[in-house]
Amino acid sequence: MSAAPRTLFEKIWDAHLVAPESASAPAVLYIDLQLVHEVTSPQAFAELRARGLRVRRPDRVLATFDHSTPTLPADASGKRPYATAEAEQQVATLEANAREFGIELHGWDSAHRGIVHVIGPELGATQPGMTIVCGDSHTSTHGAFGALAFGIGTTEVGHVLATQCLLQRKPKTLAIHVEGKLGKGVGAKDLILHIIGRIGVNGGTGHVIEYRGSTIEALSMEERMTVCNMSIEAGARAGLIAPDETTFMWLKGRERVPQGADWDRAVERWRALRSDDGARYDADVYIDATAVKPAVTYGTHPGMVVDLDAMVPAATDAQERRALDYMQLDAGRAIAGTPVDIVFVGSCTNSRLSDLRAAASLLRGRRIASGLRMLVVPGSEQIKRDAEREGLHDVFKAAGAEWREAGCSMCLGMNGDIGKPGQLVVSTSNRNFEGRQGPGVRTVLASPLVAAASALAGRIADPRDVIDADTQEAA
Amino acid sequence: MKPLTRLHSRTVVLPFENIDTDRIIPARFLTTTERAGLGRVLFNDWRYREDGSENPDFALNKPDAKGAEILVAGHNFGCGSSREHAPWALADYGIRAVLSSEIADIFRSNALKNGVLAVVLAEGEHRWLLEHPGIELTIDVAGSYIELPDGGRFTFELDAFARQCLIEGVDQLGFLLKHADAIVAFERTREAA
Numbered sequence: 001m002s003a004a005p006r007t008l009f010e011k012i013w014d015a016h017l018v019a020p021e022s023a024s025a026p027a028v029l030y031i032d033l034q035l036v037h038e039v040t041s042p043q044a045f046a047e048l049r050a051r052g053l054r055v056r057r058p059d060r061v062l063a064t065f066d067h068s069t070p071t072l073p074a075d076a077s078g079k080r081p082y083a084t085a086e087a088e089q090q091v092a093t094l095e096a097n098a099r100e101f102g103i104e105l106h107g108w109d110s111a112h113r114g115i116v117h118v119i120g121p122e123l124g125a126t127q128p129g130m131t132i133v134c135g136d137s138h139t140s141t142h143g144a145f146g147a148l149a150f151g152i153g154t155t156e157v158g159h160v161l162a163t164q165c166l167l168q169r170k171p172k173t174l175a176i177h178v179e180g181k182l183g184k185g186v187g188a189k190d191l192i193l194h195i196i197g198r199i200g201v202n203g204g205t206g207h208v209i210e211y212r213g214s215t216i217e218a219l220s221m222e223e224r225m226t227v228c229n230m231s232i233e234a235g236a237r238a239g240l241i242a243p244d245e246t247t248f249m250w251l252k253g254r255e256r257v258p259q260g261a262d263w264d265r266a267v268e269r270w271r272a273l274r275s276d277d278g279a280r281y282d283a284d285v286y287i288d289a290t291a292v293k294p295a296v297t298y299g300t301h302p303g304m305v306v307d308l309d310a311m312v313p314a315a316t317d318a319q320e321r322r323a324l325d326y327m328q329l330d331a332g333r334a335i336a337g338t339p340v341d342i343v344f345v346g347s348c349t350n351s352r353l354s355d356l357r358a359a360a361s362l363l364r365g366r367r368i369a370s371g372l373r374m375l376v377v378p379g380s381e382q383i384k385r386d387a388e389r390e391g392l393h394d395v396f397k398a399a400g401a402e403w404r405e406a407g408c409s410m411c412l413g414m415n416g417d418i419g420k421p422g423q424l425v426v427s428t429s430n431r432n433f434e435g436r437q438g439p440g441v442r443t444v445l446a447s448p449l450v451a452a453a454s455a456l457a458g459r460i461a462d463p464r465d466v467i468d469a470d471t472q473e474a475a
Numbered sequence: 476m477k478p479l480t481r482l483h484s485r486t487v488v489l490p491f492e493n494i495d496t497d498r499i500i501p502a503r504f505l506t507t508t509e510r511a512g513l514g515r516v517l518f519n520d521w522r523y524r525e526d527g528s529e530n531p532d533f534a535l536n537k538p539d540a541k542g543a544e545i546l547v548a549g550h551n552f553g554c555g556s557s558r559e560h561a562p563w564a565l566a567d568y569g570i571r572a573v574l575s576s577e578i579a580d581i582f583r584s585n586a587l588k589n590g591v592l593a594v595v596l597a598e599g600e601h602r603w604l605l606e607h608p609g610i611e612l613t614i615d616v617a618g619s620y621i622e623l624p625d626g627g628r629f630t631f632e633l634d635a636f637a638r639q640c641l642i643e644g645v646d647q648l649g650f651l652l653k654h655a656d657a658i659v660a661f662e663r664t665r666e667a668a
Contacts (some may be wrong), residue, residue, distance in 0.1 A: 023635060025634055056658075137557040163651045205577065
């Protein structure tokens with residue numbers, strides 16, 4: 001009997017079925033790894049305690065704190081500048097829960113504390129073929145490794161803590177085929193913004209996206225994480241990329257991956273994790289990578305995307321008019337040149353070493369515009385150390401930017417890193433919702449290169465102009 | 476979880492598309508370690524003015540919206556983050572049902588686990604409800620229909636399992652825990668491989 005061709009998603013799904021779904025009940029899906037942070041876990045631990053339940057597999061849980069944590073260092077007495085006593089209490093609650101339930105926590109004393117979606121891969125906890133969940137929608141990031149990874153609510157966090165399983169209806173599949181070479185100054189962030197602009201903020205609802213094609217294969221691991229990270233911004237449950245040599249090379253030798261002969265066996269197994277020839281998806285979208293340009297958002301959701309060399313599009317309905325009003329942007333005017341108050345480089349989308357290097361490459365030997373504030377927030381303690389070893393922190397500081405401690409920071413402003421009403425932030429994060437970076441704050445999503453170019457100009461700027469100037473100078 | 480079998484209420488309408496979870500409850504209110512009490516910050520930055528007073532123009536603040544348990548919202552409600560604080564805030568405020576033409580996956584899943592019916596209606600029916608704010612509706616969960624004042628009905632699809640949980644007011648954890656033996660067997664098989 002020859003098995004029907006299956007997609008990558010179906011292979012992972014099938015391998016984790018404890019009980020298949022039926023008309024009357026969803027599937028019971030086994031979860032290999034749960035990542036936990038301070039914001040979406042306290043009520044789940046409380047539920048376990050109330051029901052007298054233990055964490056079933058503490059070895060399959062990894063915790064850190066990142067959202068409510070200050071990005072300014074502790075003072076001489078060791079006191080950290082939390083935004084509120086409640087935020088400090090939330091972090092203390094996770095510390096207490098981790099102790100009580102026997103969970104590995106990467107806290108203040110860990111060399112690996114950081115954004116949960118940055119440290120999972122960094123530790124090698126994220127591996128191909130796994131099912132991974134977290135009470136955080138950007139769990140889709142881990143799909144870059146060919147893991148089925150998705151965000152869940154706190155009730156479900158409790159379910160997984162107690163049973164290592166989740167009740168799930170099987171989602172549909174959407175293949176996004178990307179072919180061609182990305183141009184100069186165009187990166188993974190521009191690509192995913194282009195894709196969301198094309199399919200819309202609900203284009204992936206009910207689906208798991210598989211990104212495939214020569215463009216995707218050519219992306220580095222960190223770029224793949226940027227792409228998969230924003231799958232949720234298209235409404236998708238998860239984003240997936242088939243693991244390949246790039247994936248294996250990146251993971252090899254990391255703390256939690258198999259070593260020696262076990263590593264070889266694991267890689268052998270992982271090589272089968274790709275969609276079979278002839279496998280069918282519920283929907284397909286085709287993207288020409290050569291048409292992707294440096295792009296930014298101009299509205300109040302991540303689907304309102306405009307190329308940097310284009311004009312702000314005219315509003316087609318009341319919603320878009322409202323968004324343009326909020327953003328104080330005029331349709332028909334160039335998006336480039338819009339004055340900027342703050343530049344934020346960070347978040348689970350773009351806070352990895354390559355992102356920091358990209359931003360630093362434009363800032364080296366230059367100063368950011370006067371009056372502009374720039375925050376650079378590495379994704380983890382490890383990235384912070386690696387960046388400092390390369391001297392990137394000196395580049396940022398010499399340019400006039402603030403070099404901060406690892407965390408989510410201004411992506412959602414939970415820790416007090418926010419702008420003032422009316423200010424415009426060019427941000428390498430993932431959401432430009434109204435008020436996301438503080439009440440009344442206007443967010444423009446961009447790549448690290450666009451963010452750095454904009455910081456130099458004090459206006460939304462095209463990094464290709466800075467790159468061209470550098471090239472001419474060198475010639 | 477409070478059982479939900481039948482609901483009779485006026486609607487309150489937020490006609491905007493893509494109402495995201497940061498609109499429903501801004502991130503700065505997520506430092507709580509409790510589930511309760513979030514109703515007061517539901518739609519905070521819409522509901523209140525900068526001085527903390529109620530914004531009289533916001534739909535939920537209109538006198539006839541007080542006590543409404545059915546929210547009719549624009550397309551793609553609940554997009555964005557996985558924060559369960561969003562349905563916690565809605566439920567705590569008193570909203571028991573959200574009707575839209577599209578609802579984001581994680582929000583819908585979270586809502587149904589907290590006794591908040593979140594269902595998608597056909598576009599024409601949804602549009603009609605948007606155009607008739609404050610109308611009295613009866614929602615029958617078991618029958619999966621909405622009854623209009625003139626006796627007309629809009630039907631909706633609801634997963635059989637989620638419907639049962641809503642009607643009985645039970646959390647799904649009990650159902651999962653019943654699979655303990657199957658989970659052990661699954662782990663053994665995998666470890667042997």
